[in-house]
Amino acid sequence: xxxxxxxxxxxxxNQLGFEQFLERRIDPxxxxxxxxxxxxxxQSMGWPDSRDENWMRSDLRGFKLDKYLPxxxxxxxxxxxxxxxxxxxxxxxxxxxxxxGLVTSESLDPKYAAKGVVFGSLSRCARDHADLVxxxxxxxxxxxxxxxxxxxxxxxxxxQFLYVPKNVVIDKPLHIECAMGxxxxxxxxxxxxxxxxxxxxxxxxxxxxxxTSGGCHIGGVEMExxxxxNLRFVGLQDWGNAAWHFAHKRARIGxxxxxxxxxxxxxxxxxxxxxxxxxxxxxxxSHVNGVLFTRGRQHITYNTIQRHAAPHCxxxxxxxxxxxxxxxxxxxxxxKVDVGADKTDGYQRNDNLLLSDHARADSIPGLEILAxxxxxxxxxxxxRVDDELIFYAQSRGxxxxxxxxxxxxxxxxxxxxRITIESVREALGVAIARQVRQYD
Amino acid sequence: xxxxxxxxxxxxxxxxxxxxxxxxxxxxxxxxxALMGPNGSGKSTLGLAIAGHPNxxxxxxxxxxxxxxxxxWEADQRARAGIFMAFQRPVAIPGVKTADFLRHATTNVRRPxxxxxxxxxxxxxxxxxxxxxxxxxKIDSEFARRYVNDGFSGGEMKRxxxxxxxxxxxxxxxxxxxxxxxxxxxxxxxxASIAEIGRDKMGLLIxxxxxxxxxxxxxxxxxxxxxxxxVETGGSxxxxxxxxxxxxxIRKTYPDAEAANQEMLGKEExxxx
Numbered sequence: 001x002x003x004x005x006x007x008x009x010x011x012x013x014n015q016l017g018f019e020q021f022l023e024r025r026i027d028p029x030x031x032x033x034x035x036x037x038x039x040x041x042x043q044s045m046g047w048p049d050s051r052d053e054n055w056m057r058s059d060l061r062g063f064k065l066d067k068y069l070p071x072x073x074x075x076x077x078x079x080x081x082x083x084x085x086x087x088x089x090x091x092x093x094x095x096x097x098x099x100x101g102l103v104t105s106e107s108l109d110p111k112y113a114a115k116g117v118v119f120g121s122l123s124r125c126a127r128d129h130a131d132l133v134x135x136x137x138x139x140x141x142x143x144x145x146x147x148x149x150x151x152x153x154x155x156x157x158x159x160q161f162l163y164v165p166k167n168v169v170i171d172k173p174l175h176i177e178c179a180m181g182x183x184x185x186x187x188x189x190x191x192x193x194x195x196x197x198x199x200x201x202x203x204x205x206x207x208x209x210x211x212t213s214g215g216c217h218i219g220g221v222e223m224e225x226x227x228x229x230n231l232r233f234v235g236l237q238d239w240g241n242a243a244w245h246f247a248h249k250r251a252r253i254g255x256x257x258x259x260x261x262x263x264x265x266x267x268x269x270x271x272x273x274x275x276x277x278x279x280x281x282x283x284x285x286s287h288v289n290g291v292l293f294t295r296g297r298q299h300i301t302y303n304t305i306q307r308h309a310a311p312h313c314x315x316x317x318x319x320x321x322x323x324x325x326x327x328x329x330x331x332x333x334x335x336k337v338d339v340g341a342d343k344t345d346g347y348q349r350n351d352n353l354l355l356s357d358h359a360r361a362d363s364i365p366g367l368e369i370l371a372x373x374x375x376x377x378x379x380x381x382x383x384r385v386d387d388e389l390i391f392y393a394q395s396r397g398x399x400x401x402x403x404x405x406x407x408x409x410x411x412x413x414x415x416x417x418r419i420t421i422e423s424v425r426e427a428l429g430v431a432i433a434r435q436v437r438q439y440d
Numbered sequence: 441x442x443x444x445x446x447x448x449x450x451x452x453x454x455x456x457x458x459x460x461x462x463x464x465x466x467x468x469x470x471x472x473x474a475l476m477g478p479n480g481s482g483k484s485t486l487g488l489a490i491a492g493h494p495n496x497x498x499x500x501x502x503x504x505x506x507x508x509x510x511x512x513w514e515a516d517q518r519a520r521a522g523i524f525m526a527f528q529r530p531v532a533i534p535g536v537k538t539a540d541f542l543r544h545a546t547t548n549v550r551r552p553x554x555x556x557x558x559x560x561x562x563x564x565x566x567x568x569x570x571x572x573x574x575x576x577x578k579i580d581s582e583f584a585r586r587y588v589n590d591g592f593s594g595g596e597m598k599r600x601x602x603x604x605x606x607x608x609x610x611x612x613x614x615x616x617x618x619x620x621x622x623x624x625x626x627x628x629x630x631x632a633s634i635a636e637i638g639r640d641k642m643g644l645l646i647x648x649x650x651x652x653x654x655x656x657x658x659x660x661x662x663x664x665x666x667x668x669x670x671v672e673t674g675g676s677x678x679x680x681x682x683x684x685x686x687x688x689x690i691r692k693t694y695p696d697a698e699a700a701n702q703e704m705l706g707k708e709e710x711x712x713x
Contacts, residue, residue, distance in 0.1 A: 387494070392531045394515035395491050395524075396541070396604065397548035402556055403516075406544070410535030410587070 012066045013151065015043075021155055024073050030134060031126055038143040038153035045147045052146075054303045057330045057362055058272055063244055068185045068216045071100045071157050078104065079179035082207040085427045086175065086236055090203075093172030094119045099179050101157040101186040108174075115168045122159035122189055132163055136193050140222045140250035145274070148246040152187055152218045159189035159219075164198035164229075173421070176204040180239065182213040190221040194229035194257075203424065205236040208267065213240025217268075221249040225257040227281060232260045234424050238431065239267035241296055248274045255281030255310075262419055264291040264428055265300050266435060276305040279313035279341075289415045290319035291428060293408075293435045294327035294359070301330040306348065308341040308371075317348040320415055322408050323359035324436075330362045335376050337369040344374040352382040353411050355404065405436045443469040443506050443522070443611045445490075445643060451500035452482075452489045452668075459485045461668035461700060462501065467643040469611055472657050474679045475647045477665030478687050480705040483647045484528060486665070487614040491525040492518045505611070519545075520552035522611030524642075526601035526618050532589040538600065539570060539584035542607050549608045573606045577633050594621040595630075602633045612643040619650040631656035651683045664690055667700030 011017045018039050022032060047063075048055040071077065077099035087095075094108035096119070103121035112119070118129055126133045143153035160176050180186040186206075194200060208215065217239065225231055231251075239245055245268040251259055265271060277286045286306065294300055306315035321329045335346040352361035363380035385407055393403035412432060416425050445467045452460035459482050467473055475483050489496040490503060492515035502511045505521055513521070533541065547560040560566075567584075574581060579599055589597050598618050605613055615634065619627045627650060635656045638644050646653060654676070662678040663670045666687070671694045672678065682690075691698045 386531070388531050389533055391493055391515055392527070393533070393541075393545075395493075395519055396545035396608070397516055397519040398544060399516050399548075399556060400514070402544070402548075406536055406541070407533065410533055413535030 010066075012069055013155065017070050018155065021070050026127070027123070028127055028130055030130075034138065035154045038150050039155075041143050042147060042150035042154055045144075045150060048146050054274065054332065055272070058270075058299070058301055063270070065216070068183075070155060071102060071185055071187075073102060073157060077102050077181075079181045079184075079209060081209040082177075082179040084177055084205065084207070085238070085431060086203045086205050086234065086424060088423055088427065090175075090423045091172050092175050093170050095175040095177070096120065096160050097177050097179070098158065098160075098186075098188060100181055100184045101178075101188040103158050103160070109172065112168070112170055116165040117168060117170060118161060118163040119174060120161060122161045122191060123157070125161040129161070129163070132193065133161060133191065136222065136224050137189075137191055138220075138222070140224075140252060141220050141248045145248060148218050149220065149248050152189065152220050152248075156187045156189045156220070159191065162192045162200065162202065164194045164200050166195040167197040169199040170201070173201040173203050176202065178204070178206040180206070180208055180213070180215045180217060180243065182209055182215060182240065184215045186215065186217040186219065188219050190219070192223040192231065192233070194225050194231055196227045197229060198226070199230040201232040201421065203234045203421075205238060207238045208240035208243060211241055214242030214269075215239065216244045217246070219247045221247065223251040223259070225251065225253045225259055227255040227257055229254070229257045231258075232421065234262045234421065236264045236427070236431070237267055237271065241267060241269055241298065243268045245271040245273070247272075250276045250278070251286070252278045252280050253284035253286055253313075256283040257281065258285045260287045260420065262289040262291075262424065264431065265302070266293050266431055268300065269298055271300040272303075273301065274303045276307065277315060278307045278309060279315060280309045282310045282312045284310065285314040286316070287418065288315075288317040289418050290317070291412055291415055291432075292319065292321035292329050293432055294321070294329055295324040295435065296327060297325070298327040300328075301332075303332045304348075305334045305336060306346060307336040307338070308344040308346060308374075309338045311341050312343045313341065314345045315347065318415060318418065319350045320412055321350070321352045321361055322355060322411060323352065323361055324355045326356070326358045328360045328362075330364075331380075332364040332366070333378065334366045334368065335378065337371045337374050337376065339370045341371045342373040344371060344376065346374070346376040348378040350380040351411070352380070353408065354382065354384045355408075357384070401436065405433055408432060408436055443643065445523075445612045446504045447486075447490070447501070448504075449501035450486070450489065450498065450503065452485055453497045453499050454485065454495055458499075459668050459704065460489065463668070463670055465663065465670060467612060467645060469643050470640050471661065472639065472644045472646065472659045474654055474659035474662045474676075475645055475665060476649070476662060476679060476682050478701065481665040481701055482668040482704075483665050484616055485668075487525050487616045487645070487647060490614060491515060491523060516548070519608070520549055524605055524608055524610035524612065525614040526598070526605055526616060528616040528620060530589050530597050530601055532587070532592070534587050534590050536588050537584070538586055538588050539567070541588045542570060542604060545604070546607045549610075570607065573603060576636070577603055577606065578629065579603060595623070595626040598622060598626070598630055599633070602630060602637060606637045610642055612645070613638055614645045614647065616647045617649070618646075619648055619653045624652075627652045651680070654679050666690055666694055667697035668704065669697055669700075671697050
């Protein structure tokens with residue numbers, strides 16, 4: 001009996017922990033209700049296992065949620081030493097800094113605020129702009145998708161909210177930094193709403209104090225692009241190599257609206273990301289660029305869906321991965337075309353470059369087409385780095401490491417050519433060069 | 441300038457199979473040597489062994505440059521010391537612009553002590569030099585922006601190799617069939633370019649079957665390779681003889697080497713020129 005008591009007394013992601021969490025919160029009633037429902041869902045579900053297709057190639061055995069504690073909102077969070085990479089030489093229109101899932105500073109150029117733009121802490125905005133947040137929050141990500149989504153919906157501590165009113169153009173990038181301390185947790189949510197004709201650029205980076213840091217991030221991203229709006233969204237995931245990273249990321253694209261979405265996955269020991277773009281209005285378009293670069297024993301999974309629910313939409317997904325050491329990537333791509341989504345133009349591609357015989361890249365492209373008049377193409381390649389290329393470069397004076405770095409950079413060039421923000425191209429170039437191991 | 445590349449009793453194996461069986465060769469800066477021989481005799485192997493290809497294992501003998509033993513050096517150390525090879529089939533490097541590749545290569549070769557991450561030759565200065573070399577070799581300026589050898593025609597690849605040679609200005613160049621797969625005009629252009637860039641300005645080891653290349657670059661020495669050895673060395677008249685009459689006399693004169701050559705070719709039909 002004693003041991004039972006100790007078990008239940010321990011505050012973690014358990015009933016007691018959830019109740020104490022609710023007591024600490026200053027949430028509107030509707031949010032509390034959502035949290036309670038999601039908590040029920042969380043309690044009723046088991047962890048995903050290999051029977052679930054999306055988790056078939058993921059091994060969660062090393063993951064123990066009870067090793068992590070909910071962040072206490074009443075305590076000051078400060079993560080020291082996490083490097084910021086995306087804003088070198090960039091004139092920002094606003095920024096949000098988060099530490100362990102809590103917003104610690106926020107700013108927005110007053111000229112945008114005067115036009116009705118909202119950019120700041122999600123917890124605060126849920127109180128100050130309740131109607132707006134309520135309309136969109138957790139509408140795309142169902143808490144029943146899996147246990148991580150349910151936990152995030154129940155216990156998210158904070159996040160960022162961006163709202164750009166009709167026809168307002170934010171001509172300077174907005175920056176979001178999410179730092180997570182070693183061994184800490186980050187349960188945060190990103191909510192972006194662009195009204196008709198609005199435009200914005202958002203640079204989000206997640207980082208840790210050091211390369212070896214651990215921690216647990218469970219997050220969600222929801223983006224709503226109304227008609228003719230335009231969003232450029234960049235996410236650089238650079239958690240420490242001992243961190244767990246679970247995320248659901250969704251975007252709904254309205255009529256003639258356009259998203260250019262770039263993700264770079266560099267960090268974490270294990271990452272499982274569900275990334276979906278739903279094209280819901282005629283003429284909607286999406287360009288998604290994915291850069292994955294793994295080493296050590298990292299395991300990174302991207303499950304992507306490009307869903308065409310309206311006619312005349314365009315989706316173009318390109319993922320490139322470079323793998324070192326004993327790392328592993330899984331990319332599962334699906335183009336879904338609904339009945340009536342004629343004149344769909346869907347493209348998906350995944351190329352993998354293996355720098356080691358012990359690395360492994362799984363690539364599973366897929367199509368589900370229910371409309372008649374569509375054009376969908378997909379493909380994937382995986383290959384070992386060619387020793388003849390290395391020798392050729394060495395015979396021109398490149399060291400072996402320089403040769404490999406150059407080949408890797410060349411491999412990613414196709415993606416760089418698609419990224420329209422210079423600071424992002426440069427930051428990714430630097431991050432990639434840093435990631436290449438020294439080879440003897 | 442008095443550089444000297446000396447190859448002594450060189451034995452080379454590839455995947456455990458002996459290819460070179462005791463090659464001796466000495467080249468001085470400013471000399472032009474022709475290396476000829478039937479297919480499978482080991483000409484390219486010699487070139488790649490000098491350039492430092494990791495799959496070409498030197499089991500015996502030595503390569504010295506100006507008296508320094510380079511036998512165990514990595515390919516990049518050799519390149520920085522002044523060894524260059526123009527490849528018969530250069531590889532493509534997608535996503536890497538020719539100009540960027542050459543800028544990095546040129547910097548490393550000119551500053552052999554450069555550490556990784558140190559500055560490259562300033563962009564403006566490099567572009568200017570590259571542009572003038574490209575004009576000299578009649579290469580379209582658009583070339584510099586294309587990815588290294590990616591989608592190049594045979595002729596373009598060979599010219600890119602000559603351009604690289606021009607930029608790196610090595611002490612010794614091995615040209616491995618820089619004329620193969622080219623039409624008559626392209627051979628003429630390549631030959632003239634090699635003469636302009638390389639003649640008297642480096643030691644040239646020209647591996648070829650073609651008399652045009654040697655017409656523009658008359659060799660002081662012609663070496664004939666058979667069965668992994670250099671069996672005969674002569675002047676430019678030897679190159680002419682081989683071009684006109686083939687290797688029949690050589691095969692008959694050196695039956696041991698001929699037997700070795702047949703063995704290396706395995707069951708393949710012996711090819712003659």
